[in-house]
Amino acid sequence: MTAAYDDRDGKIWMDGELVDWRDAKxxxxxxxxxxxxxxxxxxxxxxxxxxxxxxHSLRLIESGRLLDMPIPYSADEIDAAKEEVLKANGFENAYVRVVAWRGSGLDMGVSAKRNPVRMAVCAWEWGSYYGDAKWQGAKLDVAKWKRPSPETIPTAAKAAGLYMICTMSKHAAEEKGFSDALFMDWEGYVAEATGANIFFLKDGEVHTPLADRFLNGITRRTVIEMMKEKGLTVHERRIKPEELDGFQECFLTGTAAEVTPVAQIGDWNFQVGETTRAIAEDYEKLVRA
Known part of the structure; x- marks a missing residue:
């Protein structure tokens, strides 16, 4: 599908009912x-x-709570809305986007407690997030922006505002010929990519940044559990940028990214090795089980 996202056929669930795609405004x-x-x-x-x-539905509700924005639907109701959208559009394999926001109302300043919290559910067919990098290995720039301290913003929420520097950093990376960008945190440790968590392999063991200062992805947690069940040792810890020179393989995880190997980060290069490919294959089997 190549049409603009606001000009497509189909149905979107919006505030409790299905509406025509172009009318979801x-x-x-x-x-x-x-x-x-x-x-x-x-x-x-x-x-x-x-x-x-x-x-995912439970996390949406928690994200709303962290932003002082109570979601007016239960997790079961959100689940039902997603199923309704998939059925209405006839999708068996698709990307699903649920979004909740403060709408227009009596307030139009920083405070918005009198404005309703609205929700929509959309779905579309979407292939590999990184295109050919899914097999060849993504190439990452190093972002000039830093992931903020949890004392400055609710980093455990999947909130739109947290992605502003992601868009800026991804644009800058693409202009240089990279697929994405890697963030350091405010203390200079390795954090994550613009929309995915990151893992490294060295001598048969896995190393990944401790997810206490950025979103601890559902795919991240799933892959860690999967790797441990396979007998791999996983170290969740602070990782210094200079350590990247000693890692042999690297991969990203995320709902959109799934498991994507990384071939390059800035001046550092990595193998698209057998271990990463095996993890990607195991994840593919798990999600389709």
Missing amino acids: VHVLTHALHYASSVFEGERCYDGKIFKGHE
Whole structure:
């Protein structure tokens, strides 16, 4: 599908009912448009089943709570809305986007407690997030921006505002010929990519940044559990940038990214090795089980 995202056929669930795709609109004075009062979830449906869909619904509710924005639906109701959208559009394999936001209302300043919290569910067919990099290995720039301290913003929320530097950094990376960008945190440790968590392999063991200062992805947690069940040792710890020179393999995880090998980060190069490929294959089997 190549049409613009606002000009497609299909149905979108919006505030409790299915509407035609092109009619799913909001007012220009929507609070979220001005103040980033929005949270969302990205999910994938494989062969008719959303992978860990209920877990995503629970996280959406928690993200709303962290932003002082109570989601007016239960996790079960959100699950049902997602299923309704997939059925209405006839999708068996698709990407699902649930978004909740402060709408337009009586307030149009920083405070927005009198404005309703709205929600929409969309789905579309979407292939590999990184294209050919899924097999050849993604190439990452090193972002000039840093992941913020948890004392400055609710980093455990999947909130729209947290992605502003992601868009800027990905644009800068693409202009240099890279697929994505790697963030360091505010203390200079390795953090994550713009929309995915990162893992490294060295001498048969896995190393990944401790996810206490950025979003601890559902795919990240799934892959860690999967690797441990396979007997791999996983170290969750602070990783200094200079350590990248000693790692042999690298890969990204995320709902959109799934498991994507990394061939390059800045001046550092990595093998697209057998261990990474095996992890990617195991994940593919798991989501379709």
